[in-house]
Amino acid sequence: MKILITGGLGFIGSAVVRHLIGDSDHEVINLDKMTYAATTASVSSVENNPRYTFEQTDICDPEALRETFAKHRPDAVMHLAAESHVDRSIDGPSAFIHTNLIGTFNLLEAARNSGVARFHHVSTDEVYGSLGMTDPAFTEQTSYDPRSPYSASKAGSDHLVRAWGETYGMSTLITNCSNNYGPYHFPEKLIPLVTIKAMAGDPLPVYGKGDNVRDWLFVEDHARALVLVAESGLPGETYNIGGDEERTNLEVVTAICHQLDSIDPLPDGRPRTDLITFVADRPGHDLRYAIDHSKIGAELGWAPTVGFEQGLERTVEWYRENENWWGPLQQLATERRGLKT
Numbered sequence: 001m002k003i004l005i006t007g008g009l010g011f012i013g014s015a016v017v018r019h020l021i022g023d024s025d026h027e028v029i030n031l032d033k034m035t036y037a038a039t040t041a042s043v044s045s046v047e048n049n050p051r052y053t054f055e056q057t058d059i060c061d062p063e064a065l066r067e068t069f070a071k072h073r074p075d076a077v078m079h080l081a082a083e084s085h086v087d088r089s090i091d092g093p094s095a096f097i098h099t100n101l102i103g104t105f106n107l108l109e110a111a112r113n114s115g116v117a118r119f120h121h122v123s124t125d126e127v128y129g130s131l132g133m134t135d136p137a138f139t140e141q142t143s144y145d146p147r148s149p150y151s152a153s154k155a156g157s158d159h160l161v162r163a164w165g166e167t168y169g170m171s172t173l174i175t176n177c178s179n180n181y182g183p184y185h186f187p188e189k190l191i192p193l194v195t196i197k198a199m200a201g202d203p204l205p206v207y208g209k210g211d212n213v214r215d216w217l218f219v220e221d222h223a224r225a226l227v228l229v230a231e232s233g234l235p236g237e238t239y240n241i242g243g244d245e246e247r248t249n250l251e252v253v254t255a256i257c258h259q260l261d262s263i264d265p266l267p268d269g270r271p272r273t274d275l276i277t278f279v280a281d282r283p284g285h286d287l288r289y290a291i292d293h294s295k296i297g298a299e300l301g302w303a304p305t306v307g308f309e310q311g312l313e314r315t316v317e318w319y320r321e322n323e324n325w326w327g328p329l330q331q332l333a334t335e336r337r338g339l340k341t
Ligand SMILES: NC(=O)c1ccc[n+]([C@@H]2O[C@H](COP(=O)([O-])OP(=O)(O)OC[C@H]3O[C@@H](n4cnc5c(N)ncnc54)[C@H](O)[C@@H]3O)[C@@H](O)[C@H]2O)c1
Pocket: 006, 007, 008, 009, 010, 011, 012, 013, 031, 032, 033, 034, 035, 036, 037, 038, 039, 057, 058, 059, 060, 079, 080, 081, 082, 083, 084, 085, 099, 103, 122, 123, 124, 125, 154, 177, 178, 179, 180, 181, 186
């Protein structure tokens, strides 16, 4: 297939691009506006491949989208472009409404008018709301209950995609995944932020008491699942994707500290857990997310292959070796966001 992927210079999108070029024979058109979250270095390993093309296009610009679709005539769309940082959505929800809602609407219309055969929309488990500690994990039947501007905008975009499937007969697919982690993750998100600060011996900010629980999914496992759904998912279906690795934020931060202490102890010999500093919680911070991914396992044969400890080791090692990637992004990521209410 000729696959047009949006947001392919972001964290997950670039993993999908690398996977599509490295492990399949699909053609890839990477459409990205290049916001603060985009890094061209994340696709440098594949950018000279003849099956790869890049288009700098804003999904909020319908005319530019029309031209890009007319030029490339893609068979399928994988839609990952979004404003994705919850804290930023609290300080400035407008960009989230524009990109995640209006942008998705524009993209659906461009795809429909150009006769795209499959439209795969990538969404989040956050649309399902917050779980109590003993509640069962989210399934594809869980009712939507988004609670942040980010998750509300993603929930709205999911509804648009379903509506375009029902109303216009488009072959739409939706995936809702848990928290991703791995190489090339923008340094404002928890795992890269804490890794970089812990390497330097700086204070490690943890929201509230650090007891919020997330299910962690290694990004390369996720990229594999997304390509499988784009290729073989049943039109009209939704698939949940998770890592089966629930951890509290404090457990995640502690694991990073232990790993770095074992390979590169601080000069004064202090354990890095001494650097943990509890800071004011994010407003409306969801307590727990957990994903039941049995459907994609039963129907498409996917399962996560990288456990949390192994994935974290690979991730921390990658950040130790790739300051040339994350160093220039530091100034965009340092400011604490999400405190305005
Ligand atoms: N990262 C996670 O843990 C996670 C979890 C669940 C769902 N998701 C979803 O997966 C998708 C990818 O997430 P990510 O973490 O890779 O995001 P990211 O913020 O790392 O990357 C987003 C990319 O989209 C591009 N983009 C933003 N606005 C655009 C616009 N108007 N037009 C074109 N391109 C634009 C950016 O330039 C960037 O390259 C998003 O839809 C997100 O909601 C992410």
